[in-house]
Amino acid sequence: MTSTMDDPFKSISVLYRKSHIWLNVACADLGLTAAQAVVILIVCDFGTLTQDEVTKRLGLDKSVVAKTLAKLEESGFLERSTNARDKRTYDIRPTERALGVYPLVREHVGECFARMTSAMGEEDRAEFRRLLTLAAETTIEQGD
Template sequence: MPIITRELNVLARCGNQFRGERLKALSLTAAQAPYILHICTRPGRSQEELAAALHVNPSNAARQLARLCELGFITREAHPHDKRQLAVYPTQKAQDAFPLVRGVNAQWHDYLTAEMTEEEKAQLEVLLEKLRRRAALWNETRGDLP
């Protein structure tokens, strides 16, 4: 496995464990945290829009959203512009959890970058953004790799 992929996988797995431990008291999993962040900052999006924004399979998004609904973090209502779709809205419980989820993400970021200079952090952000754009392009087009 190429080193970039391996390193990104380790970062993702460790980050999920970190978030999972800290969000357990809220009855949230690490996989649900991005949904809380997106739904609280962009209420009223459809399930399909959320899946696309999070780069996840729509069926996975539907399962996570169903669980968040069961836990009382979200509500799903008929989309105001397309009654065939469901729009997702945060409940007060999600609004209350939102700053805690953001705080956990900030703690992880601060921990990871604690030994970096400001210049190194800026360089890393630029490089990661390049990788993210390429990954998102593939995800959107499912194009063949060269």
């Protein structure tokens, strides 16, 4: 009999679910869900992104991202404005409120990562981070 974690997709699913549960709890005091916190991280990391770029980086459905962005704009975390080059899309920018919570969100994400990798040594943790980043970047480049 094999372990349920022998399948990498099951492991990814568990990591995704657990990390979102932990991040939801950690970010509740900031008035954010895990999904909103991840959007804030992306937008603050890049400064200004189009709505399409946020969607691509998250790998989610456009309508889901649009709803999340609208909620964050309504809550004062993001600003949306019409893109100067393409009037059909929006530019997304962080507000002072988003920039203010950004370090706390980053800290919470770090705590979640430390929790999920607590059985690893420092070298393994660094390699795991590198491989996750490589897999995510490769996936983003491939598109749909």
